[in-house]
Amino acid sequence: MGMAGATGSSRDSADMAFVDGNELAGALGEIFAVDVTVARGRCAGCGRESAVAETVVYSRSPGLVARCPGCESVLLRVVRGRDRAWLDLRGVTCVEFSLPDTE
């Protein structure tokens, strides 16, 4: 993913200081056996369903925080320690994973 070069002025404002749920692929990939970025979660706040990759992610605070693209409430938090990880999923009511029978 990396951090990109400048493309112009008014798009660089502080309210663009976020990334998306693609950023969670590594941290969640250590925990889940399937790719989580394509999993779809339902926001406990507004009921909106989004793919994890489409969530709004701020990585400034300790750990990663993913917010609903609709209402901005926190969907999940993941913090990685030396030999453990903490996952807080209270902001989603349900996550749907694609598990095909054969590949």
Place this chain on the structure above:
Amino acid sequence: MTDLALRRLTWRVATVLEVRPEGAEARTLVLDVPDWPGHRPGQHVDVRLTAEDGYTAQRSYSIASAADGSTVELTVQALADGEVSSYLVGIAEPGDRFELRGPVGGYFTWDPEDPSPVLLVGGGSGLVPLMSMIRVRAAEGSRVPFRLIYSTRDPQTAFYPGELLRRVRDDHGLDVTLVYTRAVPEGWPRPPGRLDARTLTEAGWPADFAPSCFVCGPTGFVEVVANLLVAAGHAPQRVKTERFGPSR
């Protein structure tokens, strides 16, 4: 190619084989990662550097190359205050090693089995995962029509200029449109300016072709382009996005 067995994703050691300058402040690193399981075009890796005192810094970088045994290429843009990028672009040399985790990311990937035409829109280093898709298309001998719109500051900052020209000539079915936002080459038909709805219409695919759209770059760029595509009639679920964060 990608290993789907129940195996936990863990950190591996990558060794730098070769480095090549890209654009003005960027670099391609060719890495050897033993037992690399392969990767899909558009996926990324996490890179972790550890200082002698145990301090670690970690960032994500898109894979630039098509899967090729244990070789993985990253193209990294240096940021002024970038902890990891300043090392990768300014200091790392062949023989150096660091930790790498991946491949990850199944959302922002192109499936060569999908016959839909593809629209790629990249801003700055957002071109990197799109380049992986272009390279895989060529490696597979795919006939899927691809259109790339690449926005960059000026000719000096462009990544892979020679390779893009060569692929337009040789790969059959790849169109590339460059958008320069600050300074244009001599004789360029347009003044510098941002990617707008007109360019997306002229250089992209009509919405009723139902293309797969991939938009990558700084967050502001992605927000504007994704909104323009949806406003032009592309279904939101056909527009995949990857945001790299604020520009500077």
